[in-house]
Amino acid sequence: MRFGTMLRDVWGSFFKKPVTQRYPFERLEAPDQYRGKLVWTPGKCNGCCLCVKDCPANAIELLTIDKKNKQFVMRYHADRCTYCAQCVQNCRLECLGMAHDQWETAGLKRETFVVNYGSEADIAIILAKHSPTDAAEPAASGAGPSGGSTATA
Amino acid sequence: MMSTDVALQQAESLLAGLGKGTAKPEPNRLDVVIEASDLIAATTALRGARWGYLATLTGVDLGKEANQIEALYHLCEGDAIVTLRVRVPRAGGAVPSVYALHPNAMFFERELMEMFGVTVTGLSDTSHFFLPDGWPDGTYPLLKDTDVQAAAKQVKGSEPPEPGRQGDRFIVPVGPQHPALKEPGHFEFAVDGELVTGATVRLGYVHRGIERACEQQNYTQNLYLTERVCGICSHSHANAYVNGVEKLAGVQATPRAQAIRQLVACLERIHSHYLWLGVAAYEAGFETLLMYSWRDREIVMDVLEQMTGNRVNYSASVLGGVKFDVTSAHAQAIRHGMDKIEERTRHYLHVVTSDTSFLSRARGIGVTSKEEADAMGLLGPTLRAAGVTRDVRVDAPYGSYKQFPVKAVVDSAGDLAARFKVRMEEALESVRVIRTILDGLPEGDLTVKMPRKIPAGETISRFEAPRGELFYYIKSNGTDKPERVKIRTPSICNWIFVLKKAVGAQMADVPPLLAGIDPCFSCNDRTIVINRPRHGRQVLTWEELRRQAITHTRR
């Protein structure tokens, strides 16, 4: 039965530099396999929607402008996404990836989390088609648990 | 431990007269169809011969045409599983309660009642188990045809009862928000001065309706839903689910994938035990140990983040394999981390077993004997700290546990100090197994082609999570959506033990006692009302309680 077994630890770290990472002032890189924000490169996508079908949180919507010459806009809800990378695993054409350096995604308003990927022209068309209010919370087409995410009032 | 076939034959002989028909769907499983009236006789026969423990009770809705609900009583002994199948009509079916034989049956029966509408006769408490207080009566969420969203809309505010002074009992609420609880659960301790005379718990604060959601999503989406049943043992839930679905689809993951899964499972056990060491010491008031054990836990978290891409929900497994590969750089980082962890774990083992001030708060708290622990159906390190060697990785090795065997860690003291010791030794054992896996990592690719539609069938998948045995029952119907997914988590069986030991303890010892079983509320979101020991309602007379308290403090 010893007294104060943590004494050596406690005195040791009193004289050593603390292990604290001074985060906002010195920023350590996340490992390169870290699953941060989803990034979509429109180049090779053929609109198969396999990623949308298997997303557990219906965070991705592929809005097709015209299927023949592969014009798509992907609307990505960063706040619904659970960063599990199942879509990256499903996509055989490797046009989805997870950015390992984008993880400081905190925001003060919910609207800032909806991101539209695609060429400017396509995005303009999509935003014009959907009225701005609808753009924030459209009913997702993915196979959500109750056939469509709960469209918030 | 007798071999599986011997156990199954013994069970078959015990149930000879009662069963209407037996079947062996898998080499280690025996199904016996029995009448509701013979249920008590069957369980008494098995319990009399001390055959195994009641793992769980699963309800399955056989649909509108069959107009029947099937209640499956799963009993496990080592690798052998006996399932007693009882069919009851869909409306107004009744099943006798086996609570007297298996104390933990009480939770499963109340769940059956609440989710399927099967009345269980002889059950003393029938208040809501999972569901929120205001849930409309008569709607049973797990029946196929119930419109759950409409029922959810009807749930109005559940104004919590003001726990005033009930008679002479002074109620101390440890509410859903309390610094001792990292997760919401509502406890009410009837306190007399510092002595706890009664304890009730209402847990359903984390009930999200996962089993119902599993039936509406395809198998791939369910993988990530089951992984988020509990954040600390996420890999265990995902793996138990994946093992079950792969068994149903008749697909075998490649040896390298299975070895990587076991590697991540062992890393998760270390991080979970270090997390628990800090939180349990903090409950007892030893903040320095929290700071130091969580500082050292960061080593394992960095290794996991570097290898899998996320610190907590690794999403390592995919149906049919693993997502990432363990490169030599990862292996090097793991070995370096494990050396540091081993050295620190030995130090914490020394602190936990010899520090006078710590032991004054840990020794002799919630003492339980081997028979009492076994009778109450305890699971995991809490059970092994009482002397019963029951570990699914040893009894029924799955995946790559055959190539990289694990030794079960057992202690006999049965009190809180023993639980600290068992968990630290399990962390050391995990470090040893990780090194053997890294040395013998088999070559081969990572994933195997997996059909999207799983052929019809049902299976049971057991997995040893850091807190105890995890029990998954999955039934498929040939489509890409499962028919039924039953999740039974280890913490639920340990609740009855905590509340039984809380009665008569000091109020200051209750938080460490709660933390002692490493409860994972989100794992079980169950609730029980138990302020009387197992054999019926026992009102402790004041004299009895005083004697119990004096003997308790004199030790």
Added chain:
Amino acid sequence: MSVQADSIWSEALEKIKTWARVNSPWILHYNSGSCNGCDIEIVATITPRYDLERFGIKLQGSPRHADVLICTGPVTLQSRDRLKRIYEQMPDPKFVVAVGSCATSGGVFQGCYSVVGHIDEVIPVNAYIPGCPPRPEAIIDGVVKLLTSLLPAKAKK
């Protein structure tokens, strides 16, 4: 003259008040149904490697002592009223930070029957930190963003 003097005095007082509130935000943690992945990351921010005490942040037990409510989980029906009750017990000025995808949008549990969805359906939320779970640094980044948003407009860096 006095009117002008008063405004200087009240402005100076206002500056001191904001300085004090920004530099000593005491937090209260409530898990309204989360899988406790985010909760262990919140506790990790208090342990030596991330150490929120260097921002003056202390984890408090009672809502009476707290300024910032850090809330996780998709608000199950059972904990909806307790969340509202805790929010009302906190003295003004109070802020709410929603940590994790479940708190921000319901995450994987969208559409489950006993889940309300996201926290701002129950109480007003000031900052959202998506992630499943967000890294401890991401939580610190969210709290820092909330605190800098409280600084008077011109002094914001």
Added chain:
Amino acid sequence: MRALINLLFFPGGLFLIVLALAYEYADRKVIARFESRIGPRWFQTLADIVKLLVKEEITPATAHPILFGVLPVVALSGALTAALYVPLLGFRPALSFPGDLVVTLYLLSLLTMSIGIAGWNSTSRFTMMGATRALTQLFSYEAPFMLALLGPAVVAESWQISEIVATNRGAWILLTQPFGFVVALIGLMGKLEMPPFDAPKAKTEIVAGALTEYSGRGLGLFHLGKEIELVVGLTLIAALYMGGIANPIEFFGKTLFLLMILCCLHAVLTRLRIDQTVGLWWRYGAVVVLAQWLVLIAWKGIVA
């Protein structure tokens, strides 16, 4: 006029509050460094107090409103007046009369008494248990702590602090009465409810003990009272047991050394249950001090 300055500025109000904040900062910083953390910034304790003072104050419906508001003020004034009799910074104490040692001790326990009543007054479950624990702990450490502090007074044959300090100039009572010193130090930890004696405000059992219902101004004043009590306690033990305090450097040296010992015990020990603390005090604390007193009186009888 000089008394007003004494009261408001120098050894009294303003200077003492700054000193108390500095000592609380030193306490939290040392504890953080023991846990290899960076710990708070230098102006942290000031920011805490100012924030608490400007925060909205909620009075529970079931509590007696006037009593609820007055108790923090009583606590703070108890601690402030106790500081007038203590040789802060090595200078002569502001007020001094024969028998002021006993008065200082009772003024310090006035603070614990008001916390107990505050806990009883705000009728929530946790504050009720916190109050009973605070008062039980008060009755357990008060007697041994008092006896331990009266040891040097017997050696100097006077009950007046300035008198004791003068006669014991340079004589380290610490060496001749080691048990008295240890009991006094641990008694101070009990009075300040520092771990391992923080059962009355055990966070994981009864939320914040007696102060659970207090927010804003009330909480701030209680905090301030506790910190001033820390400073007064440290100076008292340093003055009586460690050969008096001649100048500010000696004052800071000795008190910070004592603070280091307290923090070391705080970091290494687990919180004791309330029955264990009471048991510890009455089984060991009181017996040791009484034994030392017998030796002292016998020695006084023979030699003097």
